[in-house]
Amino acid sequence: MKKRTLFLILLTVMLISACTPQETTPEAEVKTDLTMGYTTEPEGLDPHRTAAASTFAVTNNIYDTLVGVTPDWQIVPRLAEKWVLSDDGMEITFALRDDVYFHNGRQMTAKDVEYSFNRLKDAESPRARDYINIVKIEVLSDYEIKFTTETLDVELLKSFVYPWAAVVPEEDVANLKTKPVGTGAFILEEWVPQQHLTLRRNDNYYGDEVKIETVKLVLIPDATSMMAGFQVGNLDIIPLTGDQVTMVEGNENFKVLSEPMNAVQIMSLNTKNQYLSNEKVRQAMAMAINKEEVIEASMFGYGAKIGSHLPPTSPDYFDTNNIIEYNPEKAKDLLKEAGYGDGFEIDMALPKNYQLHVDAGQVIADQLGKIGIDVNIQLIEWGTWLSEVYGEKNFETTVVGHTGRLDSYAFLSRYKSNSNDYISLTTGEVDELLDRALNELDEGKRKEIYKEIQIILANKLPAIYLQTPHTMFALQKNVEGMEIFPIDIYDFKEVYFTE
Template sequence: MKKNNHNDYLVKSVFVFTAATFVLTGCASGSNSLGNAQAEPNEQEKGGDLTYALASIPSNLDPARSGWAVETRVYKQIFEGLVTKLPDNTIVPELATDWSISDDGKTYTFKLRDDVTFHDGTPFNAEAVQYSFDRILDPDTQAGNAYSRLQPYESSTIIDDHTIELHLSTPSVPFLDNLTQANLTIVSPTAAEEYGDQFGQHPVGTGPFEFISLQENADIKLKRYEDYDWGSEKYENKGPAYLDSLTFNIITEESTRIGSLQSSQVLAAEAIPPQNIETFELDESLELLSQNIEGLPYTLFINPDHEPWGELEARQALQYGIDVDHIVNTLYFGTYDRAWSAITPGLLGYDESLEGAIEPDVEKAKQLLENIGWETGADGIRVRDGERLTLKYVDITPNREKRNDIAIMIQQQLKELGIEVEIELTKDVATTIHTNGDYDLYGNSQVNGDPNALIQFYHSPSEGARDTLSKLNDPKVDEWLQAAVTEKDEEKRADLYKNVQQYIHDEAIILPIYVPNYTVGTQKSVHDISFDYLGYPQFNDAYVQP
């Protein structure tokens, strides 16, 4: 048995705390916190009610079933995992106190805290851990990202109330890192059984805030969990949150959200639009935080099952015909970085050689299409064998991070190539994309701290499983991705992921667009909101004081 005394056995990546926090007027950026303009109050003076505006709509606060980052921002305050990760990439205990890993890499043994209770009074113990993970594997749960991140877990053995063995079907280097992610946090077995598939509307965890209510499309109310006193190293405050309450107001309309912050109807708001950044910098009543989000960048996936996108030349024509720099600079005013690869720069194995590898070249794009028989028709749209060259671009509503605007700009750019782009905006992505596969181009991103995230998008699906977004099915890519799961040599593991990125680029599987950036604006009365290693906000140290 290989012993891990908290962090001897770490998943060491080259995670970089990129686009580190920038704050206005005298805030200490090194602490990633807001508003230190006046003398630090003592703990008894800290408190308040924080209202925080969300830019999109959370609908399910069940970690096992949730699929959206906006939901994670809420339920991360309610739930905790066995381990967590610091911005310097160190994995440290959260609900566990220690862990060890067997020599064959297939058994993880966790010692658990014995002083933790769920918000409903249920004791935290090995049974709760076993229940949470087995629930993710249960088909009735309909787990999504959680199911993928829990792999290759297959069962567990309870040694005693506060010791549990997790058994994997195959060795997995990324498994410990995956356990730091919000989808794999521990739920109250009592509440999960009571509420069943409605648990996402009645979440119960062990975190610093407990759930009060959810009004659909309106707000989500949390309050301080008074008995909380087991905060991990990611918090300076290890005890109960300073805030009395934390309310997430759902304000999807951009101008309304910004206006609500400027008028103090809410005290904090996410997704500050790029065009408002300069105004915020000049407004002495406001503070600003910003950080890049690691994982898979916002990426347009090309559907090779639809003609002609199964042909390399057609996909390459999109690579050369779409001016990504122009799109990113126009829409985001330099606040978002251009993406060049299938993963973000902060992840292990990011391939810097891909930066600048493709420059826009409209004439080359046109020639590629002509080479495979697409000739310009009378109305400027290309035709082959009597068929017009059309591309169905599907995107989700509302217009998160101006992604609908990206679709419009690409529609305009591809018209110059003779490609007719039909844009479909939908709220039912599950049916349109995953069930029907009714798209030629569709955008997606994922928050993740390990390049193993590539498996979910680029590995061949197992028999009976649904297609990945890339629809890639190549034994070479599968071999690289599988080898990286068990490779303990960090340099060799990085090289395997570079092989995957090069293949994806050379075969024009995707169009990387931008690295997501999470930006929060607050009134100056708000202090010490921080970010975790993936860019999610944390509130246990936060307080409100004019």
């Protein structure tokens, strides 16, 4: 009887267990909210009214352009589905998508493209000079538009790639600086100046599905604080400086993304200055600068020295490093020949938001001091640099980067004597060469022209050409899809998290 009772009890327990729902381990949720650290506040979010790379890194995700570029330099359709060049190369016609809507809900048409490029070309646009050759814009239909140039421009298509060539709605332009309205994959949700900026996925985006729901860009000017936030997992992506690479390399929880920039770091010289107008002085300064030391101090070796204003990433790059080499003793002799054997004082304005340029400037100041040139370093805000140095040309020397141009003409055209750029070669040696390059259809001949221009710049030195640094990011191990582009942008459309 006892055995039978025990059997019945065990059977009852088994039946109850079988009927009780079993606990299952829930699947881990995949993150959809990205947090990234950044060091420099956007100047504003109107793509037609700024020249700041810090702005375009953000606006590339809010606005869109007619065509885009891949990490391997291929031009691809964006707002335009296709395009046709005329036989003489002076007209380009774009066929637009008919499923594109602005963030305000209105459908985009060719009239918006016409308005945007006329605005990009007007007197208030810092990029107007880049589009002066476009003399006619014709709306052919709601989804077809034609651009005509005054002279042949063999690189015309590339000018439609850059983030400042974005299409905007006329009805919202008054507030684009703080309330941007574009057609891009993300919409501005919140911007708290000097703190953070949040983008939310545009669910009405015409392109492929975007996996990230929000992107929060947190302003952290101090690199040490940013690294600390990354290491404890508060940040998913951060820009990386050369001295920080060893802090993340080899750690299984992190990964490093690194590519040479399509950019140049230069020491710009105001050749209207009493001393800097003298070519021998400029050459002496170049001879006094040990570029390897500059690269080691500013990028911990993650850079390549240059002798002219094209980066090694450019297909037209020519190595001019041997034209004026490091030789401080010869530099002193040149200063004497120029009449400044006792040296002189000069100011150097450095944008304090960019540690790369501050570190390089400090090393250069020390090196120039050894040949008798006393450099007074002035650390200024990026906004002040843009208005005073770049805009008003109120400077003597500065160290800064020039980034992300796909064609050599766009990189080098600032050296035309009539460019009105903050640096230029006012004596006009490269004017005719640049005009020839713009009209030369033969790629080999065009390459030779650009070689000649680089040699002239390496000798005349309207600027001292320092390095092409690397772009580097640290990523948490579960972040995928982040890529480095040949123009200075962030693109979050393809970014996603793994489990």
